[in-house]
Amino acid sequence: MKSSRKGIRFGKYWRAGVAFAAVSALAAVLAVGGTGSDETGDRMAAGWGGEATAALAQHASALSPIGLANACGLGASSCFKCHNGKRAEAPKTDAATAPWHAQHAKVNNSCVGCHSGNPRMMKQDMAHKNLLAKPLGSAEACGGCHKADLAKVQGVYQAISGGK
Numbered sequence: 001m002k003s004s005r006k007g008i009r010f011g012k013y014w015r016a017g018v019a020f021a022a023v024s025a026l027a028a029v030l031a032v033g034g035t036g037s038d039e040t041g042d043r044m045a046a047g048w049g050g051e052a053t054a055a056l057a058q059h060a061s062a063l064s065p066i067g068l069a070n071a072c073g074l075g076a077s078s079c080f081k082c083h084n085g086k087r088a089e090a091p092k093t094d095a096a097t098a099p100w101h102a103q104h105a106k107v108n109n110s111c112v113g114c115h116s117g118n119p120r121m122m123k124q125d126m127a128h129k130n131l132l133a134k135p136l137g138s139a140e141a142c143g144g145c146h147k148a149d150l151a152k153v154q155g156v157y158q159a160i161s162g163g164k
Helices: 002-033 050-063 066-071 099-105 111-115 150-160
Strands: none
Touching: 099 111, 099 150
């Protein structure tokens, strides 16, 4: 009877190890492969496997919610703890109705990059301090990343949102 208990214990740890290895491998592929865009050509010469890694990363990231999660604050922040559709409205993720979320998913930007606030707090008044609820076209929200093309970005997002 004791040997079977050791087998059960070993099996549990073995499965956890395999799961950890699988997640680690996926994370490594995503990190090495990038977003699957042309920027991988800067890091890897054509014909040396970069295309396969980029394609694998692109397909894996399509299945993985990591990029979209980071774009909408679902990643390493507490925003999604509330903004999950149950406690508070979840961010819109459809490219047709919220193209800014879909576009920023590609660069793994978190919601704090556009909305500010305090992503490490769970209490609403503390988490929403200095929050930009509707940052579309805001120089304050977009200027951190889009200094060179700020006017263009502001115009595009204001046109999409109907000037709101």
